[in-house]
Amino acid sequence: MTDHVQVATTIGSEEAANTLARSAVEARLAACAQVTGPVASTYRWQGAVETAAEWQVVFKTTAEAYAGLESHIKARHGYDVPEIVMVPILGGDPDYLAWIAAETRAP
Numbered sequence: 814m815t816d817h818v819q820v821a822t823t824i825g826s827e828e829a830a831n832t833l834a835r836s837a838v839e840a841r842l843a844a845c846a847q848v849t850g851p852v853a854s855t856y857r858w859q860g861a862v863e864t865a866a867e868w869q870v871v872f873k874t875t876a877e878a879y880a881g882l883e884s885h886i887k888a889r890h891g892y893d894v895p896e897i898v899m900v901p902i903l904g905g906d907p908d909y910l911a912w913i914a915a916e917t918r919a920p
Contacts, residue, residue, distance in 0.1 A: 817902040817910050818876050822886055822895055823854060823867040830868035833889055842882040843872035844916035876901075878917045 820843070824830050827850060834846030850868030857863070874882055876899075883897055902910070 815901040815903060816876055817905065817913055818874055818879060819900045819902060820872040820874060820879065820882055820886075821869060821898045821900070822872075822890070823852070823869050824890060824892070824895070825865070825867055827851070827868050829891070830870050833886065834870050834872075836889065837872055837882060837885055838916075840881075840885060841917055841919060842878050842885050843874040844913040845873040847871045873902075873913050875914055875917050 822833070824833060827848070830848045830850065834843075834848050837843045838846055848868055848870050851866040852869055853864060854867045855862065855864045872882060879899055883899075886895060886897055
């Protein structure tokens with residue numbers, strides 16, 4: 814496991830994505846959150862293939878902060894089973910990675 818990770822989720826509106834991004838950064842669960850979209854998502858749900866427009870939020874955080882961020886996303890997400898995927902950051906600019914660590918520590 815690495816010290817730094819990216820966490821991705823998708824959500825049904827741009828407003829909800831921006832609200833989720835801001836709340837996670839304000840709570841120091843992520844140093845940064847990027848919102849992109851809309852993206853077209855095709856998925857199987859309850860036996861049917863669905864397609865929907867969604868917005869993706871990618872959070873930059875630490876492995877240590879992941880559990881808190883996951884809980885934060887679940888508590889504020891409208892989906893029954895939201896996408897929450899953590900991917901390790903295997904390398905990066907040391908100054909940027911230090912910034913992520915600093916911004917996700919309690920003041």
